[in-house]
Amino acid sequence: MMADAFDISANPEVDLSQVPKLGELDFIGVSPAYRTQRLLQWALIQLVLALGILSPMILRAVSPSTELPEEMGTGILWVPLVVQLVLGGFWLLEEAFGFPRRGYVVRDRDITYRTGWFSRSTTTVPYGQIQHLELTQGPAARLFGLKHLKLYTAGGSGNLRIAGLDEEDAESLRGVLDTRTGKG
Amino acid sequence: MDFLVPRRQHPLGVLILAAQFLWRFGQQAWPLLIGVSLGDNALRNLLLGGAGFLVLTGAYALVYYLRFQYSVEGEVLVVQKGVIQRERLQVPFDRIQTIQLFQGPIQQVFGLTGLRVDTAGSSGSELQLVAIRKEAAEALQSILRRQSKEPVPEQGEANLSGAVVEKSMPAASSATPLVSLSMGVLLKVGLSQNHLRNAFAGFALISYIIGNRPEAITAWLDSVPALLAPLLGVAFLLLILPGIVLFLMSGVVVSMATAVLKYYRMTSSIGEEGLHAEMGLLRRNTFQVPFDRIHLTLWRSNWIRRKLGFETLEVRQAQAQSESVGGLKVMLPAMEPRHRAILEAELYPDLTIPPVRILKPVRRMRWILWAVAVLPSGLIWLTWGPWSAGVVTALWIAFSGWTTARRFASLQLTIHQDTVVIEKGWFWRRRILLKLSQLQGVEWERKVFLERRSIGHLVFHTAAGARRFPYLRREEGEAIRDFAMNQHHAGSRRA
Structure with a gap:
């Protein structure tokens, strides 16, 4: 039964081509x-x-006069x-x-984040499942005017961290998510 | 029975608490106890230290018991506790994930029950009442469950909630029995466990004990007369085969014992309120899992279990953020095909409709993976050379090719309207079911080499952990990802 199990499409009512496609959207890059x-x-x-x-x-x-132990020779x-x-x-x-590949897409009901060059991932999290949000800013990020947004989901395996957003972008994104999280 | 007034647990709870604290403190304080007993009169010091430890722990348990009070205020379970620092915990009913009743040996003797409440909050907090009367526990459970079952959907519908509560009252009469283990089936379950693993666990224990006293063995060997030494060697050789048999038998014994301890007199059923199960010998656990709190269903079987017509069901609920709780899961062994049909019809009704897609991993990946796996052994043969090594290598290449093919053939992803079924494994078979409407996220993941071949892995993130289906064609994977999100939004809009 394994031979050519590809492309078995029973149940034609759901037209997969009519489903909104994520791949056709433009990802917004994080701050330069x-x-x-x-x-x-x-x-x-x-x-x-x-x-x-x-x-x-x-x-x-x-100090050329210091005696170094034998193992610390400069040869190796x-x-x-x-x-x-x-x-x-x-x-x-x-x-x-990898950096040009970092980016996010905000849709009406979910948010998608893409990252990585060697190991690539594109993760989509629906707003309804976000438990809470966290905006963080370390000393280096403050110097560059950046903020990192972290989304927490139940169970923790779907947590998302969007790093390196401009401060205004981060705040407006937080605003978008705040009004929609937890509403399904 | 109402719980409006803060109340203490059953007085015998002191005993159980004392036992718990003794165990817990004993694990931390035993070096101290040994330290105290050093000196001239070691035995007397040890007894004195032990007695002091007992008295202190007992006093601690007593204070803990007296300070521990619980009550129900509106739709919140309130617990006040703490010996040195007092704290007041408030658990809203709709945060409660599981309510588990348990009876250890002491509770069983006195007809008491412990009650454990787990919340999947980010703090991973859990609450335990160790000793309350069985009727009180059941009353409390039904109070907590009745309101936590239906999270109030919208502000406007709040005044309708009375009707909702009436509707979702547990109806005991409508429960469909699932597996109940008789002694014979229980022994079969024990027989079908992984003996090799259990045998190794037993072996590790024995070698740990021997390893700690090597001087005893050398001393014994020294005491044997030199004439007997060759005989001893022969005897040792003769002992190898019985040793292996003994090793395997000990594994079977360990399997049997753990199966009996864990699943003794197991009964399970499904009713309107969810999945219900009761099991255990020394510690009897009672699980009550509402259907909407089940985030992942796993069916496991190995070759022996399939011969017996068994599968093990594992039901997983939302995990806490901290791994300390270890996920909330219930395992039910010896499920037969008809039990699976009953449960799946109840939990995943859309499985009866023909699936939207059935997908297999990209076929040529298995040859690539196989080549990567056998390349080192092939190279060793080429550089090393003796013909015997060549035979072994050829056998290994054939065997790994065969198992790789079987494993790849067993991988299947079936997408239904609201359910994803992942099937993997050939000897150890797993069937994983999860709901699109409960998804926490979907991830399309690939390494750069795979990206070049337009192949990737699809990861379904659920509240009970992530599950991955490997080596899908890119267009297939992305289509499933988009479909999953679409169905998720449609499903949560309906709810």
Whole structure:
């Protein structure tokens, strides 16, 4: 029975082509300032890691008289550096291709959020199932005038976090959701 | 029976509370107890410390009992409790997910019942009354259930709620019996459990005990005369086969014991008010699950159970945000096909209408996955080389190809008007049912390699956790996603 089970369409009353399609809508991107914030974050973390890896070399340069233990020789430093290069490069790739893919669509009865480049997901949550909303703003986000919106659903597996919204956008989106949540 | 005036639990509750606190504090305080007993007169110190611990715990239980009061105010269950810090908990009826009655050994002897109320709030709070009379528990349960069953829909219809309450009064006479386990069936349920897993659990326990005292074994070996040593080796070899048999038999025994403890004298039925089940030997649990609180239905079976004509039903309700509660689920074993038909007709009436779509995963994915799985073993053979390794590798490739094909063939997604049926597994088979109108969200998910082939996974987020159907064609998956949201909105508009 498994041979060609595709395309069995019994019950023709529901016309799937008449159902509103999400794929035809344009996704609204998140704030460009968020890209700057994320790139700065990336650069900062890479810098700290690189400094950490190169610390024996730096120590030697600053005070040549210090005796370093044998295991801390500078000969094998290229191993962690290559690892960092690969992982950091992958992360940068994810930022470069993934950021333009971040976006949301607000429909009359549900909200959809799309994210990710390597691992992509498009999640739709109906307003009626949202238990509560949360707008958060850390110190970095405050600097860039951004807010993150988190939607909580029952059971928690459908929770949605839309990060990097402009402050006004976040407030107006919250306003839209506030009037509609819990009403099915 | 009314609960307007705050009341205490049954006086014997002190005993049960004391037992509970002893267990709980004992788990935390035993190093302290050992610490106290060190010194010259160890035994006397230990006895004194133990007695002090007992008295303190007993006093704590007594104060806890005296301070614990519960009442019903309007449509809110109010509990005041706390030994050092007093707190007043208010649980509105419509927040209550499950009401569970339970009887541990002490409660069973004195004809008392414990009552547990779970809310799926983000705090994951739960409430427990440990000892009330059975009649009081049943009265309280029906009060809580009557009003929590129908969440008041709109402000304007509030004055109609009286009529609603009348209509949804539990009608005991209309209950359809489901599975009831006789001793024979109970033993069959025990037999069809996963013995290997249970045997390993038993084995782990034994090796833990032996592992903690290795000096005893070496001492015993030293005491054996040197002449007997080769004999001992032969005896050890002879013991391997009986050892394996013993190992498996211990697994069966553990399975039997857990089945009897858990499902002893199980009865279940469905009525207007929902699913009802009662089970257990030492701790008897009574579940009462209203249909509209069931967010996921799971049927599990393995090869043995299918031979016996059994399936295990697992009914899941909304989980709390914190994982500590572990989800609210009820397991009913030994369901026969006719029981499944009764339950599904009641819970998912749209299953009788022909489905909208039946989908299978993309077929060529199974060959790709199989190739990924066997590639390492193939490479090892190529580099290593002996012909015996080649035979083993060939067998492994054939076997994994066969199981992959079977597993892929068993994957099926059936979309009905309001119900999604996911079927997976070939040896361990699962059938998962969820309602579109109860969905918390739908997700279309894929890795970048799959995206290039226009393949992805469809994830249904429910209040009882997420369920995934893998490797769908993109246009199929997106069509189902859009259809699911459409039906969800249509369904919740009707409600």
